Amino acid sequence: MKKKLFLCLMATTLILSGCSGSENTSEPSEETVSEETENPESETKTEESITDITIEEQLLLEQDGIRVTATGIDTEGSFMGSELKLLIENESDKNITVQARNVSVNEYMVDTSMSADVASQKKINDALTFSESSLEECGISNIANIELSFHIFDSETWDTIFDSEIYHITTSCANSYTQSYDDSGDLIYEDDSVKIISKGKAEDSLWGPEVTIYIENKLEENITVQTRDTSIDGFMVDDSFSPEIAGKKRAISTITFMDSDIEENGLSDFNSIETSFHIYYTDSADTLIDTEPITINL
Numbered sequence: 001m002k003k004k005l006f007l008c009l010m011a012t013t014l015i016l017s018g019c020s021g022s023e024n025t026s027e028p029s030e031e032t033v034s035e036e037t038e039n040p041e042s043e044t045k046t047e048e049s050i051t052d053i054t055i056e057e058q059l060l061l062e063q064d065g066i067r068v069t070a071t072g073i074d075t076e077g078s079f080m081g082s083e084l085k086l087l088i089e090n091e092s093d094k095n096i097t098v099q100a101r102n103v104s105v106n107e108y109m110v111d112t113s114m115s116a117d118v119a120s121q122k123k124i125n126d127a128l129t130f131s132e133s134s135l136e137e138c139g140i141s142n143i144a145n146i147e148l149s150f151h152i153f154d155s156e157t158w159d160t161i162f163d164s165e166i167y168h169i170t171t172s173c174a175n176s177y178t179q180s181y182d183d184s185g186d187l188i189y190e191d192d193s194v195k196i197i198s199k200g201k202a203e204d205s206l207w208g209p210e211v212t213i214y215i216e217n218k219l220e221e222n223i224t225v226q227t228r229d230t231s232i233d234g235f236m237v238d239d240s241f242s243p244e245i246a247g248k249k250r251a252i253s254t255i256t257f258m259d260s261d262i263e264e265n266g267l268s269d270f271n272s273i274e275t276s277f278h279i280y281y282t283d284s285a286d287t288l289i290d291t292e293p294i295t296i297n298l
Contacts, residue, residue: 208259
């Protein structure tokens with residue numbers, strides 16, 4: 001019961017949470033989203049041009065009388081982060097709500113917020129907001145490539161109308177910006193489908209201590225990674241961890257523990273945890289992997 005309550009409380013702050021970082025123990029991966037450049041002046045220009053990023057206006061979705069057009073990108077959009085500007089037109093006979101799903105930037109899953117209500121026969125200018133902390137902690141200084149899908153449902157009944165395909169948006173810096181992927185840390189699990197790395201303790205969150213985890217999804221299908229039977233120094237504890245990673249994407253997330261569990265069991269100085277990973281296909285909920293217990297040294 002306590003764990004369910006904890007997960008519900010964590011869900012209410014999802015749009016405010018970002019990828020969590022920690023100290024690196026090795027060199028970042030050399031994989032990139034564009035070709036490497038050895039010109040220092042070019043790299044400096046890339047870092048300084050973040051506010052100059054643009055996109056071409058493009059129709060993303062047109063189905064069942066609903067259209068979504070990407071009209072621009074604003075890197076100074078709001079206090080929460082950069083914004084992808086969207087025009088949503090509803091020519092259907094239903095009041096609808098449009099939300100974004102499976103959002104990635106430069107091959108990293110990132111935290112976003114958007115929920116647009118559009119009455120029948122109306123339209124709205126809205127925006128998908130990218131969490132600034134999420135971008136920073138994933139090492140993203142420029143938005144070069146965006147992938148996303150849309151979840152559209154009836155605003156009155158909450159019944160799903162449809163889930164769209166994945167759409168790809170390339171920005172004006174895609175050919176000049178190089179994204180590195182920091183997969184340094186302790187490799188705790190890897191097979192042909194997924195790679196999981198512990199990056200150590202993060203700064204404590206509002207809820208309690210956190211451990212940063214890097215995940216690489218090697219499959220084409222979307223997956224969800226969760227923890228099971230987690231303990232610290234032999235004491236069972238509640239934790240929150242359930243990132244979704246789209247096919248061929250990466251994510252940085254955190255295993256979060258409750259302060260109350262840490263205090264009740266005198267675990268303030270813990271240096272290792274034991275847990276198992278339950279990994280399943282997000283779309284079907286079919287199990288992909290249930291790992292043996294894994295010890296994570298911090």
